Every structure is written in structure tokens, then in C-alpha cells.
Amino acid sequence: MLTDSEIERLRQAIIATIASPVIGSIEDYTWEAIFHYVKDIPLSDPALERSKLLYDAVDLVTKTGWSLKSLQLNSFNFGSSFLFVIQRADIIKKSIQLGFPGLTEQSSPNELGAAIIQHWNEKIILSQAA
Numbered sequence: 001m002l003t004d005s006e007i008e009r010l011r012q013a014i015i016a017t018i019a020s021p022v023i024g025s026i027e028d029y030t031w032e033a034i035f036h037y038v039k040d041i042p043l044s045d046p047a048l049e050r051s052k053l054l055y056d057a058v059d060l061v062t063k064t065g066w067s068l069k070s071l072q073l074n075s076f077n078f079g080s081s082f083l084f085v086i087q088r089a090d091i092i093k094k095s096i097q098l099g100f101p102g103l104t105e106q107s108s109p110n111e112l113g114a115a116i117i118q119h120w121n122e123k124i125i126l127s128q129a130a
Contacts, residue, residue: 002038009038032057035066058127065127091115098122 002010013034017023023030035057036043042060058065091112095103100115107115 006038009040010034013037039066063128091119094119 014026017026017030017034026034033043039057039059041057091098091100092103092105095101095115098115098118100107100111100118103111103115
């Protein structure tokens with residue numbers, strides 16, 4: 001959740017972004033920059049050290065990550081409803097790395113599902129270490 005001051009910073013950042021003639025839309029690095037500003041956390045230089053992590057913004061002090069794709073909940077109650085996005089994962093190309101040699105589009109749903117879970121587990125572990 002955002003505090004009142006973070007909501008105001010978000011409003012100001014969106015207005016400034018939309019007013020800029022060189023920014024076509026709020027997505028990708030633009031969103032990351034806005035959210036780093038809103039949360040007052042350092043932003044890496046995209047030309048020097050940018051890598052795509054699981055989260056768009058990570059507070060290294062609290063080890064909290066935020067993503068335009070994630071849902072932040074203070075508490076999760078049984079019966080709660082929410083929407084989620086399944087992001088593309090090229091598990092076929094990474095089949096050997098993931099420990100599933102011979103994986104194809106024709107593999108069983110159980111094997112494909114296990115490869116997807118392995119892919120995202122690795123992604124989470126790498127993002128936590130960054």
C-alpha cells in the first residue's frame with residue numbers, strides 16, 4: 001500500500017511523465033523510474049547495470065519488491081479474489097538449464113508445469129540475491 005505522501009509523489013510523477021514530449025507511454029523503465037521516485041529508493045543507471053529482475057523496484061533495506069505485475073496485500077484472507085498476470089517464460093529454450101532435457105511443446109502438462117515452476121523459483125532466487 002502507498003502512504004498519502006507516496007500517492008502524492010505518484011500523482012506528480014505521472015503528471016510530469018505525461019507532460020514530457022519524449023516519453024510515449026508509462027511502461028518498462030519509465031514505470032520503474034516513477035516507482036523508485038515514489039518509494040524514494042535508488043535507481044540503477046540503465047546503461048551501466050540494469051538487469052531484468054522479478055520486481056520493477058526493490059528496496060534493499062527492507063528487501064521488499066514491487067512490480068507493476070504484482071499484487072501487494074497486507075493480509076490474504078480465504079475467499080479473497082484478485083487478478084494476476086502470467087508472464088512469458090521460455091521453458092523450451094531453457095529446458096536443459098532447468099533440468100528438463102527433451103522438453104517440447106508436446107510434453108505432458110505436468111512436465112511443462114514443473115518446468116515453469118522451476119523457472120520462476122530460479123527467477124525469485126536470482127532476484128533476491130541481486
